[in-house]
Amino acid sequence: GIQVEQSPPDLILQEGANSTLRCNFSDSVNNLQWFHQNPWGQLINLFYIPSGTKQNGRLSATTVATERYSLLYISSSQTTDSGVYFCAVAPGGADGLTFGKGTHLIIQP
Amino acid sequence: NAGVTQTPKFQVLKTGQSMTLQCAQDMNHNSMYWYRQDPGMGLRLIYYSASEGTTDKGEVPNGYNVSRLNKREFSLRLESAAPSQTSVYFCASQLYSLSPYEQYFGPGTRLTVT
Numbered sequence: 205g206i207q208v209e210q211s212p213p214d215l216i217l218q219e220g221a222n223s224t225l226r227c228n229f230s231d232s233v234n235n236l237q238w239f240h241q242n243p244w245g246q247l248i249n250l251f252y253i254p255s256g257t258k259q260n261g262r263l264s265a266t267t268v269a270t271e272r273y274s275l276l277y278i279s280s281s282q283t284t285d286s287g288v289y290f291c292a293v294a295p296g297g298a299d300g301l302t303f304g305k306g307t308h309l310i311i312q313p
Numbered sequence: 314n315a316g317v318t319q320t321p322k323f324q325v326l327k328t329g330q331s332m333t334l335q336c337a338q339d340m341n342h343n344s345m346y347w348y349r350q351d352p353g354m355g356l357r358l359i360y361y362s363a364s365e366g367t368t369d370k371g372e373v374p375n376g377y378n379v380s381r382l383n384k385r386e387f388s389l390r391l392e393s394a395a396p397s398q399t400s401v402y403f404c405a406s407q408l409y410s411l412s413p414y415e416q417y418f419g420p421g422t423r424l425t426v427t
Binding site for chain 2: 205235292294296
């Protein structure tokens, strides 16, 4: 099956800093999603981005499908950005997602 | 729209007991999924239902059964719970088997087996 690797595993930043999270995957995909799992365990959809670039406020994401990686950018971090960020991929169709192990982000005031 | 709902939110079982986790979605989605999340890990697929009337095994199906009751509801059953099944269980749904393939997740059920 598809392998997903996320880096870094842990990241501690001060409020206001910018960060880049990376997701590498081992095969072609037609579904790539970024999620934020907040401290209460809820999974929040950030981006559906199998290719290209999208922006939503302080967050943006880029997927380079031909090189099998995706990047999530967080600018001007806030304490509410803390939590775990997951990248998940699937070949397409109704296939289930394969998740990476996540990046644990802590934003300190 | 409530989106994807799951019941119960929390459950404690003794080894050998059985229970059913319920999932429902009101988005008229075709496909539904059950995942589990263990501490420090990403989610892993247990079972999925691509469309009403079909179910398929995922990465970690042992010890579980599923039922796609209708288009809205997809249940996960533990026949004889084991401590290794202590986990957080998430249900998800997806609109089509054609693009876009975006999945939406419920709030999770935290299960402890003693």
